[in-house]
Amino acid sequence: MVSEIVLQYPVYSLENKLLLPAGTVLSESVLEELMSRAEDHPGCFLLQYGTVQRDLLHFLSEPPYQIIFHDPQQKMEMLRTMERVYLVLPVLRSLDYFKKYDYHTYRHMLMVFALSEMLAKELISEFHTKEPETISSPTHDIGKICVPLSILMKRTPLTKSEFHLLQHHTVAGYVLASYYLKNIDHIAARVARDHHERKSGTGYPRGTSKVDRMAEIVIVSDVYDALISPRPYRPISYDNRSALEVITEMAEKGEVSWDIVKVLISQNRREKPGIDEFVVSTERRGRNPAGNLHGITVDDDEEERQRIVA
Numbered sequence: 001m002v003s004e005i006v007l008q009y010p011v012y013s014l015e016n017k018l019l020l021p022a023g024t025v026l027s028e029s030v031l032e033e034l035m036s037r038a039e040d041h042p043g044c045f046l047l048q049y050g051t052v053q054r055d056l057l058h059f060l061s062e063p064p065y066q067i068i069f070h071d072p073q074q075k076m077e078m079l080r081t082m083e084r085v086y087l088v089l090p091v092l093r094s095l096d097y098f099k100k101y102d103y104h105t106y107r108h109m110l111m112v113f114a115l116s117e118m119l120a121k122e123l124i125s126e127f128h129t130k131e132p133e134t135i136s137s138p139t140h141d142i143g144k145i146c147v148p149l150s151i152l153m154k155r156t157p158l159t160k161s162e163f164h165l166l167q168h169h170t171v172a173g174y175v176l177a178s179y180y181l182k183n184i185d186h187i188a189a190r191v192a193r194d195h196h197e198r199k200s201g202t203g204y205p206r207g208t209s210k211v212d213r214m215a216e217i218v219i220v221s222d223v224y225d226a227l228i229s230p231r232p233y234r235p236i237s238y239d240n241r242s243a244l245e246v247i248t249e250m251a252e253k254g255e256v257s258w259d260i261v262k263v264l265i266s267q268n269r270r271e272k273p274g275i276d277e278f279v280v281s282t283e284r285r286g287r288n289p290a291g292n293l294h295g296i297t298v299d300d301d302e303e304e305r306q307r308i309v310a
């Protein structure tokens, strides 16, 4: 049963086709009707598409991923899993769109995918038999095609309404992934919808504490990659230790599960200890990088006032 969500903004395809207008209640019948309008599209293996494989290998060679994936066998296994991912062209074109207009998101989508697959292999028992259900494809942020680039690339604090529109990418991603994959229950669609939820019920869009295990793995990977990567709203990224501390704090607050955090920390160590073989340090030594605007919003009027003053 799909919980009902009301669209606050319209959902458009990359070709600017209106899929659902604002105000639509995402009931099962509305989504089924949308599925019936979905066309068939040819597809391609993800790693054979454009420069994806080359870019991915490049990103994996950069810190901290070169430590996380330093074991050649583990890296090879992850690539073999990714090699089986076959996607329809509109989904692959969304990667082209981000590569061209928002390179941070392009890189982020590939790295969250790689990291999630690696964590899933460690955390989901009998991963090999459940692989098709756990490959959530690099689509978790596909809904950002419905968010103006001026918001995605903004270097000053978002206004409250811009932040509200940014949050729309979860629900838009759910609609887009369901539509292109022709399945409202597809793991990629559920991950797109739920990757900003928290186990404590403090996330969005639904504020639910019940998310799929794979979605929870993507939640941790998403936060981690966002912290360690350069972003328009932050001139300097978090160092690796500080990023792991932020995620440890999330586990302390009950926002994400401890075992996922422990596997992430273990994978950051060259010797990859088992999660029962070490205690996570809760000592805080890292710090929030200077000039970080993440989570800071301004009132709409205030921004207008600042523009006038400037």
Ligand SMILES: [Fe+2]
Binding pocket: 140, 141, 169, 195, 196
């Ligand atoms: Fe997101």
Ligand SMILES: [Fe+2]
Binding pocket: 108, 112, 140, 141, 222
């Ligand atoms: Fe993300």
